[in-house]
Amino acid sequence: MHPWKTVKMAIVRRKMLSSRIPADCQNPLEEWMAIKARETFKKSKELRQAIGKDDLDHVTREDFEQYQLHQFRKQMRYVEENSHFYRNRFREAGVSADDIKTIADLTKVPMTTPEDMAKEPLHFLAVSQTKTERSFSTTGTSGVRKRVFYTRNDLIAKIDIIASALRDVGMVKGDVLHIMFPTVGAWDPSLMMAGACMIAGFDSSSSASIDIQEQMDVIKANNSTYIIGLPSFIYRVTVLAGHSHDLRSLGIKKIICAAEPLSESMRRTLEEEWGCKVLDVWGMTEFGLACAVECDQQDGLHTDEANLLFEVIDPKTGEHMPDGQRGELVVTSLTSEGTPIIRYRTRDYVAHISPPCGCGSHFNKKIMKPAGRMDMMTKVGLGQKVYPLLFDEALLSFPEVISYQLLIDKEGFQDKLTFLVESRDHSENLRDSICKAVEAILEVKMGMEEELIMAPIVEFRDVQTDYVAKGKVILDRRPLFDE
Numbered sequence: 001m002h003p004w005k006t007v008k009m010a011i012v013r014r015k016m017l018s019s020r021i022p023a024d025c026q027n028p029l030e031e032w033m034a035i036k037a038r039e040t041f042k043k044s045k046e047l048r049q050a051i052g053k054d055d056l057d058h059v060t061r062e063d064f065e066q067y068q069l070h071q072f073r074k075q076m077r078y079v080e081e082n083s084h085f086y087r088n089r090f091r092e093a094g095v096s097a098d099d100i101k102t103i104a105d106l107t108k109v110p111m112t113t114p115e116d117m118a119k120e121p122l123h124f125l126a127v128s129q130t131k132t133e134r135s136f137s138t139t140g141t142s143g144v145r146k147r148v149f150y151t152r153n154d155l156i157a158k159i160d161i162i163a164s165a166l167r168d169v170g171m172v173k174g175d176v177l178h179i180m181f182p183t184v185g186a187w188d189p190s191l192m193m194a195g196a197c198m199i200a201g202f203d204s205s206s207s208a209s210i211d212i213q214e215q216m217d218v219i220k221a222n223n224s225t226y227i228i229g230l231p232s233f234i235y236r237v238t239v240l241a242g243h244s245h246d247l248r249s250l251g252i253k254k255i256i257c258a259a260e261p262l263s264e265s266m267r268r269t270l271e272e273e274w275g276c277k278v279l280d281v282w283g284m285t286e287f288g289l290a291c292a293v294e295c296d297q298q299d300g301l302h303t304d305e306a307n308l309l310f311e312v313i314d315p316k317t318g319e320h321m322p323d324g325q326r327g328e329l330v331v332t333s334l335t336s337e338g339t340p341i342i343r344y345r346t347r348d349y350v351a352h353i354s355p356p357c358g359c360g361s362h363f364n365k366k367i368m369k370p371a372g373r374m375d376m377m378t379k380v381g382l383g384q385k386v387y388p389l390l391f392d393e394a395l396l397s398f399p400e401v402i403s404y405q406l407l408i409d410k411e412g413f414q415d416k417l418t419f420l421v422e423s424r425d426h427s428e429n430l431r432d433s434i435c436k437a438v439e440a441i442l443e444v445k446m447g448m449e450e451e452l453i454m455a456p457i458v459e460f461r462d463v464q465t466d467y468v469a470k471g472k473v474i475l476d477r478r479p480l481f482d483e
């Protein structure tokens with residue numbers, strides 16, 4: 001049975017604040033956050049006192065931070081009462097909701113790690129299991145297994161944000177979203193997206209086929225105008241189509257890439273082939289997938305600050321980093337009922353970008369496009385940090401290359417980098433060009449100059465006709481590697 005059928009549509013629509021966003025709104029996502037803050041302002045004396053205004057017609061950054069702190073305290077009280085894990089954690093730390101008056105105070109609250117969640121997932125559950133509608137298991141990139149539960153209200157909140165985000169990227173009534181996820185993994189994002197579209201009043205189409213003709217047929221048959229999907233999957237379909245198909249003729253207005261890092265070279269290829277803008281989305285299963293989305297400025301991602309609180313910290317000291325400086329992203333769910341998570345260390349390496357944004361958004365803080373998960377990073381040569389996006393730029397700028405895996409071994413004192421490259425062309429020319437591109441990466445170049453990294457090796461692999469879920473892009477096989 002379709003999971004969304006269990007949710008009564010009329011009730012859901014009434015609860016969705018996204019339906020109150022005016023049709024001519026410039027920044028639907030920010031407007032939705034403002035509506036959410038105003039709703040809370042109306043109901044809560046605590047928040048009215050904290051903001052000290054008679055109305056909240058115009059929401060400033062300061063007002064919005066008061067809304068976030070209010071929600072943070074509320075969520076803290078809620079988990080203290082309902083979650084076994086946090087009750088103990090807060091008691092041990094001697095901290096309570098009333099201690100949190102400013103953003104700086106947040107650092108008084110202990111952080112939660114993926115390992116905490118893997119150990120006792122049920123200790124995070126804040127409602128009885130009969131009240132949960134869905135649960136997701138995720139291993140993420142770290143390989144630590146976590147389980148997250150959603151109540152009906154959690155699901156509605158998620159649909160609400162997805163509906164606002166789809167409007168924010170430009171979708172209007174009559175647009176059709178084509179969903180391109182391969183059918184892999186424990187959860188099916190296609191189902192979730194289709195459900196969100198249905199409730200938001202958009203139509204959707206979906207295909208998990210690697211065959212470009214089939215994808216094009218589905219897009220044409222449904223008059224699809226937007227695409228959302230896994231970038232490595234869309235990329236594979238696009239590159240395999242080669243120049244034998246005129247993708248531009250389909251009239252796709254925008255492509256939204258979700259659930260995987262999007263490299264700039266991948267973005268350039270997709271924009272060129274489809275003739276439209278390609279936008280990035282950041283999300284985590286722990287927080288319901290859609291957490292931040294790019295606007296047309298393509299300069300950082302607007303964050304869902306109504307449901308989530310984002311902090312960027314120095315991973316060593318735990319102190320807040322100033323806006324513009326990269327650190328580890330720490331996220332708190334502000335409204336979650338099922339599995340509320342307080343100050344979760346995402347291992348993502350990002351920076352905050354202060355408002356305003358060129359798109360007209362005036363109080364929402366953005367995050368820079370993540371440079372990569374810290375647990376996907378490794379070090380080579382003189383301890384230079386490397387991560388998949390760095391090599392994506394070098395390898396995926398060649399249209400013949402479809403995917404690759406990097407193996408790192410040690411030979412004597414030197415690091416040996418072997419690239420297994422899935423490509424349509426196995427020529428010496430391409431091999432030389434790839435090696436040159438890799439050697440030009442600053443981190444590799446420095447290591448080679450110090451003779452700590454050997455000249456890179458390229459081994460070609462034939463093109464797979466099926467989509468195979470990506471394993472680790474960088475496989476570090478060196479013994480006793482010091483993290």
Ligand SMILES: [Zn+2]
Nearest residue numbers: 295357359361
């Ligand atoms: Zn913007």
